[in-house]
Amino acid sequence: MENSKRVNSIEPSKSISLSAKIAELKKLGEDIIGLNVGEPDFATPAPIIQATIAALKDNETRYSLVQGLDQLREGIAYYLNKKYTLNANKDHILLGNGSKHILYLIFQTLLNDGDEVIIPSPYWVTFPESVKLAGGVPRFVETKKNFQLDLKTIEEAITKKTKAILINTPNNPTGAVYNAEDLQGVVDLAEKYDLKIISDEAYEILTYNKVKHVNISSLSEVAFQRTLTVQSFSKSFCMTGFRIGYLCAEKSFIDDVNKLQGHLSGNNCTFAQYGALEALRLDAGLIRILTKELETRMKLAHELFSEFFPIQKPDGAFYLFPDVSDLIKKLGLKGSEELSLYLLEKAKVAILPGIAFGMENHLRISFAQSREEIIEAHKRIKAIL
Ligand SMILES: Cc1ncc(COP(=O)(O)O)c(C=O)c1O
Structure with missing residues (x-):
């Protein structure tokens, strides 16, 4: 069969x-x-390991809240607000088993069969497959020679079926970091054509040559409403095996994802979340x-x-x-x-x-x-x- x-x-x-x-x-x-x-x-930094061991010793080994521990979601909102001058609170945050899982949840929540997602190329391998798993169609668009976004090709690729534009900055595989002007261009397109923006920022703290990462959702209130920010503790805090990623988005989207999550994996590993909480407090x-x-x-x-x-x-x-x-x-x-x-x-x-x-x-x-x-x-x- x-x-x-x-x-x-x-x-x-x-x-x-x-x-x-x-x-x-x-x-x-x-x-x-x-x-x-x-x-x-x-x-993995020692304080993260110690906090995880302490959580195990304290019997933090049971089911917990599907969307993630309150104190961790509060901590993440505080971290984002301070770093990017956002105005998020814990209701804007949902934890997942790594950001791969968050992407899966997003596409399952957002797409109907045949809906299209625009993905600048080259792209991280999981993006198109995750779209396809939700019945969606990845629409690839070329980036410029220096791997920066080409807003013209993105706009040309938009059809009646387009639901979202996916961006990944800092980028895997090219290492490109998108500037505020181009990101504002993506927000303008999303507003003009009523689209969501999916922004994978798993490498947010890893920038070089004095270049700064720009969080697209912090550009304006409109940007925040349009953007589903995908984040991960994996690369920033050397926690790949902990499987902690999260979504930051408007509350109504989080609520729908939470509905799905409740039947999919339930909560993230409870004691691993205590390790993540400690990561936010690292020096x-x-x-x-x-x-x-x-x-x-x-x-x-x-x-x-x-x-x-x-x-x-x-x-x-x-x-x-x-x-x-x-x-x-x-x-x-x-x-x-x-x-x-x-x-x-x-x-x-x-x-x-x-x-x-x-x-x-x-x-x-x-x-x-x-x-x-x-x-x-x-x-x-x-x-x-
Ligand atoms: C762009 C990008 N997003 C997400 C991930 C996955 O991270 P996680 O460990 O949170 O699932 C990776 C891993 O390689 C990545 O390159």
């Missing part, structure tokens, strides 16, 4: 399948450097140390890998997204997927192909691993090229 059309219509995550393959090779004793990973190698100095180290790794990786192909310096997230078309031609390969396999087999370096993000002739190189690994990966690639 065949499984559902719904599940057959989606693609497996290329980053997850490559990670599984690498884990298998490592188990077999292969020495592989993983520049494919979407998480820094830093340990800002500690976070600055992490982002400074990532900026150092970015400069190192950019300098080293620029020897092989042209690379635009990223302003955020932790990825380089070079154009490798000349290298593909030189090696006589068919595309980025073949290049990625070539690097894995010959140099034992795992890097994701651009095609996984909707853009051929590129690679996505993560610089979230240690400086030593970045240097060694460069050495190995140089040796085979």
Whole structure:
């Protein structure tokens, strides 16, 4: 018997399948450097671990409020208000099992069959599949050469079926950070055509070169009403395994998502939420140390890998997204997927192909691993090229 059309219509995550393959090779004793990973190698800060252990000891191990603990949602609202001059309260916040889960909830709540969502390309792998799982249709639009938003192509892609424009800043895979002017342009389009804006800001604190992240919902009251902000504790606080993400949106949207969540997973892991609460209280100095180290790794990786192909310096997230078309031609390969396999087999370096993000002739190189690994990966690639 065949499984559902719904599940057959989606693609497996290329980053997850490559990670599984690498884990298998490592188990077999292969020495592989993983520049494919979407998480820094830093340990979760100790106060977060301690708060989680304390919550377990205090028996915070039961069902809790579906939308998330009151004190955590209050804490998140306070954090957002202070950081972005918003006017949110706990009723605007809903916790999920990572921001992947939040995206799933959003599309299930927002879309009817055939509704369209505009997604600037290249894009993070989960966006189109999450739209498709809700019966929606992803409509890809090209970004500019420097990977910034192209408002003209976005407007041209809007049809009667369009329900939302999805943006992701700082961006995975390109590292682009969108400026306030372009983001205001997206708000204007949303207002003109009565659309929602879905803003994935999982990398909000990871910006470099003195560039600042702009939270689109804080641009105006209209922007706040239109925007569904998707956020995560994963990357900012080195908590990928805790599975804590959240949605910030107008109350009526949160209420509908909450209805769905009540039948889907219920509350997020209760004791993990105490860890997240502690993350909000972390010394800002500690976070600055992490982002400074990532900026150092970015400069190192950019300098080293620029020897092989042209690379635009990223302003955020932790990825380089070079154009490798000349290298593909030189090696006589068919595309980025073949290049990625070539690097894995010959140099034992795992890097994701651009095609996984909707853009051929590129690679996505993560610089979230240690400086030593970045240097060694460069050495190995140089040796085979
Ligand atoms: C743009 C973007 N959003 C969301 C996520 C998922 O984060 P979470 O761990 O919160 O599910 C990722 C992870 O790679 C990402 O790149």
